[in-house]
Amino acid sequence: MKKYAGIVFVGMCMLQGTASGQDCIKTFNQGAATVALGLYEQSCPTLSFSSGVISKDVKYNCCGASATIRVNGADWNKLLSEGKLDGFRYQKIENSNNSYTLTYRKVVGKEVTTINGEDFFK
Numbered sequence: 001m002k003k004y005a006g007i008v009f010v011g012m013c014m015l016q017g018t019a020s021g022q023d024c025i026k027t028f029n030q031g032a033a034t035v036a037l038g039l040y041e042q043s044c045p046t047l048s049f050s051s052g053v054i055s056k057d058v059k060y061n062c063c064g065a066s067a068t069i070r071v072n073g074a075d076w077n078k079l080l081s082e083g084k085l086d087g088f089r090y091q092k093i094e095n096s097n098n099s100y101t102l103t104y105r106k107v108v109g110k111e112v113t114t115i116n117g118e119d120f121f122k
Helices: 002-016 032-041 073-081
Strands: 025-031 046-049 055-061 089-096 099-108 111-115
Touching: 025 032, 032 046, 032 055, 032 089, 032 099, 046 099
Parallel strands: none
Antiparallel strands: 025 055, 046 055, 089 099, 099 111
16 A cells, blocks of 8 residues: 555656646655655655654655765765856755754855755756
8 A cells, every 4th residue: 555655646746846836845744654765765855844753744845856866975076176066956864863954955156055945946
């Protein structure tokens, strides 16, 4: 059953990918154990999630397509210092003692700036 729910959810995110305005910011209630995995596997970037033991309300930005990648740190620093990442937007996920911090960033020239998650696709 969880498999079908996941397929339906991903399908909904894909359909909402071309929407405009706040209609593509969605909140879903999902099992607490799936939230951390969803940070990396969902097609819609996670904006926030509530605290909860059994389930959590998870807010997603489904206003466009996104991908999850892992980048070599040396390559990142080289490209950043050369100004080749200008305009690049990304979500930084930090985990400390099973507590997640989500930060949205945009590279402007050679500097990394923090942006609102709702502005990720703007």
